[in-house]
Amino acid sequence: MTHAEEGSINTCSAIYRYDSIRSSFAKFKNISKPICNYTLEDSYIISRYRSGAKWHEDIYLIESGDPVLKVTDSCLGCDYIERTIHLPEDKVEHLLVTNDSNHNQRVPLSTVVTSHKAILYKAPSFDQATTMYLVTGDKVILTDFTETESNSFWYKIKYYTAKDKIIQAWISCDELDICK
Template sequence: MRSISWGGVILAGLSLWALEAAAFTTPKGYAKLPFSYSPVPGVKVRIEQQHNDILAKLPGGKVQALGEMPDVPEGSQEIDGLLLQDDFNFDGQGDVAVLDGVGYGGVNLFYRLYQWDKAAKRFRAFQETISNPTLTRETKTLSTGQRSGPRWYTTDYRFRKNKPYVCLDTAMVGSEGDLYFARLYNPEGKLLKKLVAKTQDPSSIDEKTAPARRKVAVGKAPLYDKPDSGAKTGMYLVKGDQPTLLDYKENEDGSEWFLIRFKGKKLVEKWLEGSAFEADDAPAPKAPSE
């Protein structure tokens, strides 16, 4: 597993967004202000701190507010990525992301992203805060991810006519850290496909990805008509059976359910409670890695 250290804060598992060993990049990080750069040739922008405000000095003497300095938890002060600079939307212009907050002991770094608008000669704010961003230039994908509890969640953005859309979102599921429930979308926001995939690299999931298979770990695992303990059927799988995982749902009580397909004497598609895949000594979910 590769880890990236940002000035004393270790971000484990950022390599989960790589399509291959060197496919993704992390934006350039800067620990202190002021910072000056050229978003396009011939234009210079200076970003600085005044009291608790972060300001961008624009061409023509104009000033644009980029929010306030973040509250950094004690023990996480040495963060090299107070400001990130890169072409986040792959339009050939230089954008910036300003640290908005720190979470989960420094694992999650949240940013306000500002994209340079060449015509307006100022920044446009991105639609929402992003976390732990990485860039995959081959597919022009902005990937973000964050940890909540033992699980990782990712969102991938692509751009059409310079406007962002979510092309993929994933959530780590199960107990072993290698299953992700994924939803793929088209530029209009239509759901194209959802599946449970086995991977250490959720951003590699696409429409060609095959659904995962998982071995039953208990002696007898009942099947259900729906993800509800009250919908039990007379059918069951046994230890060693390896059904295909088609869909996923987490109930309010925290129980995990998988829609499975299994071919025995006949082909069945039913719901199976997630604990059927967990042995008594099942390991805790691991951080994503290559």
């Protein structure tokens, strides 16, 4: 079933499975929101919709005949895309990825540290410093960003140590090559 809300650019659908034993249709239980402006690409259902001023994509992978939400990408057409990866047990991981029209071609944004000693923070505020720091040339993956009331820009980063330990923290934009 498909319908467009009046004045909306989203044409949303509900997806049903045919149950041949009961000779009836049943709604997929693991799809909690409407599928809008959808396309089918290989084993994916891509739901594209606008909410406010941003375009979003929910990317479902068909596994054993059932659609499973794998990725939500927000702010399509922006300089970067905010990606939420849906993991088992309702866990999620956040990343900033490149703005490619094909969801399979979007890659995590990364940059390098440019200062000699870049302090890491628990939160995007200079009074939230940790004892950890990075040095010139350390490569980080960008997972989030914010601008504070004092107009300072911050990135939340993921850093892999030489021993494969993952550090996630905030860093001032001034310490990163991407901000130069």
